[in-house]
Amino acid sequence: MSVSGVILIVLVFGGAGFFLSRARARAIEAHGAKMHSRPHYYGCWTCLLIVLPSLLFLFFWNIGVNIYAERQTLAHISYAAGGDIERSDSYAPLQRILGQKGIASTRQSENYMVQGGIELAAGIKNLRQAGAFAALLLSVIGFLAGFWGTKAKKRARNRVERVTLWGLIVASTFAILTTMGIVLSMLFQTISFFRSVPLSNFFLGTVWDPRFSVMALEGMLGRFGLIPLLAGTLYIAFVAMLFAVPIGLFAAVYMAEYATPRMRGIIKPLLEILAGIPTIVYGFFALVAVGPFLRDLSASITGGQGFIMAQSVLTAGLVMGIMLTPFVSSLSDDIITAVPRSLRDGSLGLGATQSETIKRVVLPAALPGIVAALLLTASRAIGETMIVVLAAGVAASLTLNPFEAMTTITVKIVNQLTGDLEFNSPQTLVAFALGMTLFVLTLFMNIFALYIVRKYQEHYE
Amino acid sequence: MDSKLKIKMRGLDVKVFYGGKGALHGITLDILENKVIALIGPSGCGKSTFLRCLNRMNDTIEGALVTGRILLDEEDIYDPSVDVVELRARVGMVFQKPNPFPKSIYENVAYGPRIHGLAKSRTELDEIVEQSLIKAGLFNEVKDRLHDVGTSLSGGQQQRLCIARAIAVSPEVILMDEPCSALDPIATAKIEELIDDLRRNYTIAIVTHSMQQAARVSQFTAMFHLGNLVEVGATDTIFTSPQEQRTQDYITGRFG
Numbered sequence: 001m002s003v004s005g006v007i008l009i010v011l012v013f014g015g016a017g018f019f020l021s022r023a024r025a026r027a028i029e030a031h032g033a034k035m036h037s038r039p040h041y042y043g044c045w046t047c048l049l050i051v052l053p054s055l056l057f058l059f060f061w062n063i064g065v066n067i068y069a070e071r072q073t074l075a076h077i078s079y080a081a082g083g084d085i086e087r088s089d090s091y092a093p094l095q096r097i098l099g100q101k102g103i104a105s106t107r108q109s110e111n112y113m114v115q116g117g118i119e120l121a122a123g124i125k126n127l128r129q130a131g132a133f134a135a136l137l138l139s140v141i142g143f144l145a146g147f148w149g150t151k152a153k154k155r156a157r158n159r160v161e162r163v164t165l166w167g168l169i170v171a172s173t174f175a176i177l178t179t180m181g182i183v184l185s186m187l188f189q190t191i192s193f194f195r196s197v198p199l200s201n202f203f204l205g206t207v208w209d210p211r212f213s214v215m216a217l218e219g220m221l222g223r224f225g226l227i228p229l230l231a232g233t234l235y236i237a238f239v240a241m242l243f244a245v246p247i248g249l250f251a252a253v254y255m256a257e258y259a260t261p262r263m264r265g266i267i268k269p270l271l272e273i274l275a276g277i278p279t280i281v282y283g284f285f286a287l288v289a290v291g292p293f294l295r296d297l298s299a300s301i302t303g304g305q306g307f308i309m310a311q312s313v314l315t316a317g318l319v320m321g322i323m324l325t326p327f328v329s330s331l332s333d334d335i336i337t338a339v340p341r342s343l344r345d346g347s348l349g350l351g352a353t354q355s356e357t358i359k360r361v362v363l364p365a366a367l368p369g370i371v372a373a374l375l376l377t378a379s380r381a382i383g384e385t386m387i388v389v390l391a392a393g394v395a396a397s398l399t400l401n402p403f404e405a406m407t408t409i410t411v412k413i414v415n416q417l418t419g420d421l422e423f424n425s426p427q428t429l430v431a432f433a434l435g436m437t438l439f440v441l442t443l444f445m446n447i448f449a450l451y452i453v454r455k456y457q458e459h460y461e
Numbered sequence: 462m463d464s465k466l467k468i469k470m471r472g473l474d475v476k477v478f479y480g481g482k483g484a485l486h487g488i489t490l491d492i493l494e495n496k497v498i499a500l501i502g503p504s505g506c507g508k509s510t511f512l513r514c515l516n517r518m519n520d521t522i523e524g525a526l527v528t529g530r531i532l533l534d535e536e537d538i539y540d541p542s543v544d545v546v547e548l549r550a551r552v553g554m555v556f557q558k559p560n561p562f563p564k565s566i567y568e569n570v571a572y573g574p575r576i577h578g579l580a581k582s583r584t585e586l587d588e589i590v591e592q593s594l595i596k597a598g599l600f601n602e603v604k605d606r607l608h609d610v611g612t613s614l615s616g617g618q619q620q621r622l623c624i625a626r627a628i629a630v631s632p633e634v635i636l637m638d639e640p641c642s643a644l645d646p647i648a649t650a651k652i653e654e655l656i657d658d659l660r661r662n663y664t665i666a667i668v669t670h671s672m673q674q675a676a677r678v679s680q681f682t683a684m685f686h687l688g689n690l691v692e693v694g695a696t697d698t699i700f701t702s703p704q705e706q707r708t709q710d711y712i713t714g715r716f717g
């Protein structure tokens with residue numbers, strides 16, 4: 001019996017349990033008993049009793065079986081090969097054997113593997129069968145408990161409520177767990193990177209020159225200075241914010257305070273379309289349109305060699321600014337419209353003009369929210385990848401000239417992780433250290449944004 | 462009404478439509494200088510709407526249309542030549558819910574004088590703020606914490622702050638829309654006392670749902686019902702011998 005078959009049976013069974021219990025509850029009610037809950041709650045409760053324990057059991061049982069299989073396989077292989085094989089080298093072929101119902105099919109497989117594979121597969125198959133039957137048994141028990149438990153005094157409604165609550169709790173911790181998983185997976189790689197490159201070289205180094213991993217074998221480690229990348233990242237983000245913040249804020253003020261509903265109905269969706277364009281599209285907009293335009297423009301100003309390079313801080317910042325504008329305006333628009341009308345009335349009632357009201361009452365009241373929105377936008381700018389990959393350049397230079405190319409952390413992550421990889425050389429592992437840096441940077445910006453919102457929120461309401 | 466009393470504001474056949482739907486159906490009403498007039502009537506009868514006409518706050522409502530004439534010192538305030546901003550400085554408003562700005566107490570009161578350039582120096586501004594707070598009966602309670610944020614005050618204090626804010630621009634008329642509805646009896650008593658004091662220098666129109674309050678603070682009372690003015694007269698007369706059955710019923714609590 002396959003796992004999906006078992007799941008299907010349990011679900012059908014659960015449905016049946018629902019109807020049967022509900023019918024029973026109705027019958028009891030028809031006999032004149034005062035039921036604690038409406039009949040369908042009894043149905044739901046029985047259904048939950050049938051489905052939940054049995055599916056949870058199935059899930060964990062199968063995970064357990066997989067772990068067991070892996071252990072057994074390893075033990076078997078190291079035994080057969082003289083106890084000296086590393087896991088990652090030999091496990092893959094055998095996994096394939098198991099995957100295909102115990103028949104060896106890979107080229108690298110050896111005779112002893114085939115035999116072991118067949119034996120193991122048989123054992124595991126038995127384990128899975130046992131699990132399936134246990135799951136079915138659990139669901140039957142669940143049904144009996146739920147069905148016979150359908151009595152007038154039983155608080156089915158409260159129980160269903162509690163299960164719902166747990167469901168919600170699990171769903172909300174899911175995001176937290178995922179984040180933790182991501183951080184942990186990056187953390188281990190980062191740590192192994194810092195085993196070969198000292199912390200100070202990474203965080204204080206001003207030269208980025210990782211070399212190739214082949215060279216590393218010859219004892220040349222390469223230099224992994226974070227500073228030029230960080231500078232490039234922050235510089236480009238700064239230029240982007242320089243474009244996006246004023247334009248986005250003015251657009252938001254116009255939409256929230258001046259625009260007629262019709263105008264707003266046109267502008268807002270348009271801005272949202274802008275926000276929906278994939279960033280790679282912005283990237284080649286920068287690459288084929290904005291970059292060459294700026295270069296030619298500067299060339300025609302000087303009348304010879306242009307002073308703006310096609311790939312430059314300015315190009316990337318400008319296009320990223322265009323990308324961020326709708327975020328700024330849409331977030332700020334929501335925040336400005338959330339300022340209570342009573343504050344506006346108070347100001348207008350004192351004889352302030354509309355623009356005075358906006359400047360002196362609405363914007364100050366909305367400021368914490370706007371600052372938080374800007375921080376969120378900035379952390380987007382810092383993490384943005386595709387635009388800078390195409391428009392910023394790859395040279396890790398340290399310069400203040402916005403017309404020259406700089407590179408960013410994200411660009412270098414892409415560079416280090418594309419092409420032929422060797423997952424234990426610092427050349428690759430540095431990508432994880434960079435990713436971790438980026439993560440921490442944006443995390444702190446987001447936390448700071450939340451802190452500002454929390455701190456100042458209560459001042460008007 | 463007494464002939465030696467001066468008419469400060471006068472509404473002539475005022476009609477208001479919200480998106481084409483009539484809310485006021487031709488109100489003609491005089492507001493006398495240095496008197497308090499109470500506007501009473503069941504919920505939804507158009508008291509707030511009428512009040513908002515008097516300083517053109519209806520202009521800020523999408524789809525609101527006002528017809529008829531409203532005179533302030535014999536001048537039509539809906540005349541195109543009238544500057545709304547200036548009008549609202551002359552006819553101030555206090556709202557139902559206290560709505561101090563999220564600024565310091567001082568800044569709240571200084572707001573109006575600042576935008577209208579009423580003070581030439583910092584000391585003058587300080588003086589205006591202090592006087593307004595004194596008139597609003599709030600000064601003693603807040604004099605040590607003028608730079609605390611206005612929303613940190615209690616509800617009653619906030620409402621008096623809003624009154625101080627309105628007074629600070631030296632209006633001629635103060636409109637109050639249920640200024641005590643969010644307050645407890647003690648704070649209410651303070652504000653009622655305050656209204657009585659303010660009457661000497663200002664003309665006041667107040668919307669209220671409390672008959673006792675109307676009787677306590679006002680000299681004149683106007684009864685509204687379904688967008689019409691039922692009757693208006695001296696408060697004593699209205700409360701002791703109203704002309705209209707509807708007024709009688711409302712005052713005695715038989716409807717509304």
Ligand SMILES: Nc1ncnc2c1ncn2[C@@H]1O[C@H](COP(=O)(O)OP(=O)(O)OP(=O)(O)O)[C@@H](O)[C@H]1O
Pocket residue numbers: 479480484502503504505506507508509510511522
């Ligand atoms: N902004 C608005 N848009 C549309 N209709 C409105 C608006 N404000 C008021 N109205 C309508 O105008 C009528 C009068 O409302 P108004 O607020 O003046 O009543 P009110 O006498 O102040 O009532 P209350 O005592 O409950 O405050 C009501 O029917 C109301 O539905």
Ligand SMILES: [Mg+2]
Pocket residue numbers: 508509510638668
């Ligand atoms: Mg009202």
